[in-house]
Amino acid sequence: MSRRRPDWERRLSAWLDGELGEVEAREVREHLMADPEARARLREWQELRDDLALLQPEDALSPERASALAWRLDDRIRRETGAVRRALGVWSAAAAVLLVFGLGLLIGLDRRASLREDAWASEPSAVDRAIEEWLRPRGTAPAAPVRPGVAPPADLGAAAAVGAPADGANPRGTESRR
Amino acid sequence: MDALFVEFSSRVYGLARRFGFTPEEAEDGVQEVFLKVQRKIATFRGDAALSTWLYRVAVNVLRDHRRRLQRQKRVLPLRGAPDQEEPVEAGIEGDEPSPGERMERAERAALVRAALERLPDRFREVLVLRELEGLSYRDIGRILDLPQGTVESRIHRARLRLAADLKRLEGSL
Known part of the structure; x- marks a missing residue:
């Protein structure tokens, strides 16, 4: 014998709730006519329904309690909305400060980089001067640095003109091999 | 709102x-x-x-x-033990129950509440939505996110369980 509950019980429950279609409902009614156990079950569930109905009146919310609740709810919504607005204000202010700071930092860095480029272009650094000094043959005068795109000073140009032959010959006087 | x-x-x-x-x-x-x-x-x-x-x-x-x-x-x-429950004040309109009947109803209501309390949540929810809120299986399915067949089977099992618990509670009094 099967230990499962008979399927009609489940259908009876659905029938009690008016959830069955016409054909199934007729089958349940026929079953009820034929089976006293089914009728007993139905009676039990109808009593259960009456019992549950006893909980209805005491579960109502009185109008006074309802209006007190509405007031509390309004108050809480106002407080929560205010808190959200305040939080948004604080975060917006923080974001604005960060943005200004970030922009300032970017502009500052850019400006500093361009100043450094100018400094490099106009004057050799101490390191450059030391290296030049070290590479220069002894007894010769230090040459002004020649940087690409920058014209040499006038006296250096003249010195170069004196030292260099006009026809482009070797300044040391040695003959070039052909 | x-x-x-x-x-x-x-x-x-x-x-x-x-x-x-x-x-x-x-x-x-x-x-x-x-x-x-x-x-x-x-x-x-x-x-x-x-x-x-x-x-x-x-x-x-x-x-x-x-x-x-x-x-x-x-x-x-567990709430709703008979001695903790407040009496049911409202009666059926036009058919005022006697004090004795009121007392009896209150005791019964307390018993039902205690039995309902003992049900697992999944059974209590479907039964309350069906029996006390009067919702259809389809709406209960939508509310609890369950297929309609599951709602039907849960309500059936909840009824069996509640009826059995009520009998047990009655027997223990």
């Missing part, structure tokens, strides 16, 4: 009470539900009735509320 509160607050309160909350807990529950409704009302798409959507929000919020209360209390004491 105000209109919604007027329309549904009493129903949500009743639902909370039938789910086993004390009156104070139920009031807090109503507040939580309507706060959630206020936040989520924009997501209501209108493909179900507003009441169904609201029940869905209410059931979910009340579940969370119950869990929070249980965490606070560790063990939720």
Whole structure:
């Protein structure tokens, strides 16, 4: 014998709730006519329904309690909305400060980089001067640095003109091999 | 929102009470539900009735509320024992019950409440939504996110279980 509950019980429950279609409902009614156990079950569930109905009146919310609740709810919504607005204000202010700071930092860095480029272009650094000094043959005068795109000073140009032959010959006087 | 509160607050309160909350807990529950409704009302798409959507929000919020209360209390004491229950004040209109009948009803109601309290949540929820809220299986399915067949089977099992628990409680008195 099967230990499962008979399927009609489940259908009876659905029938009690008016959830069955016409054909199934007729089958349940026929079953009820034929089976006293089914009728007993139905009676039990109808009593259960009456019992549950006893909980209805005491579960109502009185109008006074309802209006007190509405007031509390309004108050809480106002407080929560205010808190959200305040939080948004604080975060917006923080974001604005960060943005200004970030922009300032970017502009500052850019400006500093361009100043450094100018400094490099106009004057050799101490390191450059030391290296030049070290590479220069002894007894010769230090040459002004020649940087690409920058014209040499006038006296250096003249010195170069004196030292260099006009026809482009070797300044040391040695003959070039052909 | 105000209109919604007027329309549904009493129903949500009743639902909370039938789910086993004390009156104070139920009031807090109503507040939580309507706060959630206020936040989520924009997501209501209108493909179900507003009441169904609201029940869905209410059931979910009340579940969370119950869990929070249980965490606070560790063990939720069984409420609704006959000696703790307040008497039922309202009678059927035009058919005022005698004091004896009122007492009897109150005792019975307390017993039913205690039995309902003992049901597992999954059974209590479907039974309350069906028997006390009068919702259809389809709406219960939408509210609890369950297939209709599952709703039908749960209601059946909940009835069997509640009837058995009631008998046991009656026997223990």
